[in-house]
Amino acid sequence: MASGDNMEAVAASMTRMEKLLEKIEDNGRTEDVVHKKRTDGHKVYCRMRVNIITIGDIDTIREEFTCELALTVKWKEPALKGMKAEDIDWGEQWDPRIYFFNAVSTDKYEVKKRLGLKSPDDDEDDPVPDAQLSIRMKGVFKSSMKLNEFPFDYQNLTIKIMSDWPRKVTEFCKDMSQKDSVRTDTFTGEQEWELQKHVSAHQVEEEKMTSGAVNAYPLYNVVVNVKRKASYYMWNVALIMFLITPLAFTSYAVSADAPEDRLSVTLTLLLTAVAFKFVVSQSLPNTSYQTLLDYYVLWCMMFLCLVVVQNAVASLFSSDKVWEHFDLPSLCVLGGLTVLVNIIFIIISCYKSRKVGHQMQQATSKYNDLCEEIKSNKGRSRNYKVGPMK
Known part of the structure; x- marks a missing residue:
């Protein structure tokens, strides 16, 4: 019984602590970011639609990319029922408090609000109007890049959208009345990358334990894929x-x-290879692990070291027997090893290239299927929902 009472006391103490931290978090917000709270007790489901206008510089060394996008957010707003657009004071209305979580810098940020058009899911007799928030921004985003298979790699350029409201107040979901899109004709990195024609957008379930926050906040990821053109590194390095x-x-x-x-x-060839690797490394991504191209370059340098050792050992043999007893066998072994490693590297390179191409085709096919679903639904979606706060 004593153990049970102790557990209940600990649970009650944790509950009081969590409420106290929530109050501290709310009170710690500055006045310029405080927005009107909801009074109807309903949880708001924000429907998200993203149009990627431009993808600019992609810096794999700094793990950054530039992007200009247009974000449209819609939600059901009972407070606007019966109101005309010209009568609405948007400063007095509820706001989703959206910001771009992984934006390093912002060059342009434009916000517009208006009364949304009638939704196909609206009740004909008593429709709940849509509030619409439009954001057009251009900035630099930080995105983790995986380079294990460099230069036969693709990158997930991720834009993370969050809200200052906790998840018990609002959630993000995909707007199934319009498809997300990306413009490939404005892509400026086509010399090194191939921008894919699909966009992946989805809500991310972020737990309190991983985020470190008292409350769980809604997170919405927009992912654009780019595939590296490996020809530059194959011709100029490999x-x-x-x-x-x-x-x-x-x-x-x-x-x-x-x-x-x-x-x-x-030794001259070895020093040439070392100098070449030093120069080339300035344009290659800095990683704590070895990429596919790194393994090949290291093998080439190890091979040159083996030849240096062979030349040194050959001097220990008598001149009349060195060719037959040492030079010829070592030449066959090193020559065969070189041929074998290069064949393996070519096979792996072809496999990695085809694998990445297949993955991109699957992602594009999935995106096209979703577009067809949106087109067939004509805007009718399970995402148009309102529920009480939990």
């Missing part, structure tokens, strides 16, 4: 390393009696 590596076999043309001449050839 091909150069492929050409430098076999040149180490020219050291076998130098007599084993002159190890210093042999070593001068291979």
Whole structure:
């Protein structure tokens, strides 16, 4: 019984603490971001529609990209029932308090509010009007980029939209009356990237424990995919390393009696490869792990090191037996290893390229199916709902 009483006391203490933290969080907001609270006790479901106008610079090193977008948010507003557009004071109306969570900087931010058009789901006798919030913004966004399969990779350029209202007050959902879209003709990074024609937008369930906040807040992710064009890195990095590596076999043309001449050839090639990697690394993403291209470059440098060791060991053999007993076997082993590694690299590269292409085709097909669903529904959606706050 004592243990049960202790548990109840702890639970009650935690409840009081949570309420206290909620009050502190509410009181800690400055006056310029406080908006009118709802008095009807209903939870608001905001229907989101996004149009990506422009995708600009994509910086994989800083994990940032620029984007201009138009966001349309609609919600049922009983307070506007019977009112005309010219009579509405939007400063006195409820606002979803939307902001862009992962925006690093904002170059343009325009907000407009108006009375929404009649929805197909409205009651003919007593319709609840839509309030519509339109935001057009341009800024720099931070987005985590995975580069394990670089340069045969694709990136999820994510825009995170949040509300200052907790989830018990409002939630985000997709507007099924209009499709999300992205303009590919305004894309400025086409020299390095291929912008895909689909947009993925969905609500994210963020738990209190992961966010660290007292309340859970609605989060809506808009994802645009870009696929890297690998040809630049294959021609300017992989091909150069492929050409430098076999040149180490020219050291076998130098007599084993002159190890210093042999070593001068291979060490020069090794230093060339090191200098080339240093220069190229300035334009490659900095990661704490090795990418596919990194593995290939490291293999080429390791191969040159093996040839250097072979040249040094060859000087220990007598000149009349070195070719038969050491040079020829090592030449066959190193030559076969080089051919094998390059074949494996080509096979993996082709597989990764086809895999990424297939994933993008699946995402585009899923997006097209959703567009057809929206077109067939003609705006009728389960997302038009109103419920009490929980």
